[in-house]
Amino acid sequence: MKMTDNRSAAAAAAAAAVNQIEVDDVTFGYAPHKPILRNVSVKISKGRFVGLLGPSGSGKSTLLKIIIGLHKPWNGTIRFFGNSSTESYAYSSKSIGYVPQVESIDWNFPVTVKEVIGMGIWDRSGITPWFSKDVDAMVGVILDDLGIYNSEFRNRQIRELSGGEQQRVFLARALIRKPTILVLDEPISGVDYNTREKIMEILRSLNHDLDMTIIMTTHDLGGIGKRLPWVICMNKAIIAEGDPSMILTEDNLLRTYGLADYNE
Ligand code: ATP
Numbered sequence: 001m002k003m004t005d006n007r008s009a010a011a012a013a014a015a016a017a018v019n020q021i022e023v024d025d026v027t028f029g030y031a032p033h034k035p036i037l038r039n040v041s042v043k044i045s046k047g048r049f050v051g052l053l054g055p056s057g058s059g060k061s062t063l064l065k066i067i068i069g070l071h072k073p074w075n076g077t078i079r080f081f082g083n084s085s086t087e088s089y090a091y092s093s094k095s096i097g098y099v100p101q102v103e104s105i106d107w108n109f110p111v112t113v114k115e116v117i118g119m120g121i122w123d124r125s126g127i128t129p130w131f132s133k134d135v136d137a138m139v140g141v142i143l144d145d146l147g148i149y150n151s152e153f154r155n156r157q158i159r160e161l162s163g164g165e166q167q168r169v170f171l172a173r174a175l176i177r178k179p180t181i182l183v184l185d186e187p188i189s190g191v192d193y194n195t196r197e198k199i200m201e202i203l204r205s206l207n208h209d210l211d212m213t214i215i216m217t218t219h220d221l222g223g224i225g226k227r228l229p230w231v232i233c234m235n236k237a238i239i240a241e242g243d244p245s246m247i248l249t250e251d252n253l254l255r256t257y258g259l260a261d262y263n264e
């Protein structure tokens with residue numbers, strides 16, 4: 001059936017209104033009867049740059065892992081572009097680049113920068129990625145973009161790098177997938193002011209130039225949170241979201257960080 005112009009316009013408007021990521025009424029915990037996330041709903045449209053704020057233990061990393069498909073919610077759904085999350089859109093789909101929280105990584109294994117970045121496309125190439133010349137070239141380009149390229153850097157052991165260098169190597173590992181959604185867990189924790197600003201500049205240009213949707217957690221309320229275009233405050237449940245100038249009020253900060261019980 002041929003659509004009239006009006007109906008085509010309506011369909012286009014409806015498509016534009018569909019959220020890229022939709023977390024709908026999600027409840028999840030690691031132990032029975034002890035939910036960490038409670039009825040969490042979040043909608044993120046394409047091209048948004050969102051900061052996820054909340055105290056330690058409030059479920060930020062857990063929510064990111066639910067979004068990328070590492071954990072399955074007890075209740076509720078995750079949708080991408082209006083479709084329920086399936087294997088085709090989970091982390092393995094390569095549409096999502098994920099930068100894990102550095103504190104959660106075991107640095108004792110012997111692995112080089114190039115090997116870590118190559119792991120980002122392990123499942124795409126089907127072969128051990130750092131044997132491929134294509135991957136070698138891609139690693140060089142990405143390191144260059146991130147301002148950490150030189151000929152010996154790619155062969156350095158990951159455990160010998162500074163915190164800021166490690167953060168960027170894990171960002172490179174996410175970017176080599178050419179994702180449309182970038183999910184970052186504390187990408188600027190433990191780095192100095194200049195490194196923080198450099199990483200934020202890279203993220204802003206990925207968001208602005210490539211229209212990449214970005215969601216990142218941070219504890220840096222004043223330095224970064226206040227400068228992001230959109231923030232979500234959470235403490236197991238969503239407390240507030242919007243423009244930080246409207247959202248980071250005393251009342252919301254008290255409800256997010258102050259008296260909330262997040263240690264149960
Ligand atoms: P931080 O700011 O310290 O990174 P967070 O907001 O990211 O904290 P989560 O890592 O999501 O918090 O953890 C939320 C709660 O779930 C914490 O109480 C934590 O101990 C618990 N938790 C996280 N991962 C697991 C796990 N794999 N098994 C059991 N409990 C877990």
Ligand code: MG
Nearest residue numbers: 060061101185
């Ligand atoms: Mg965390």
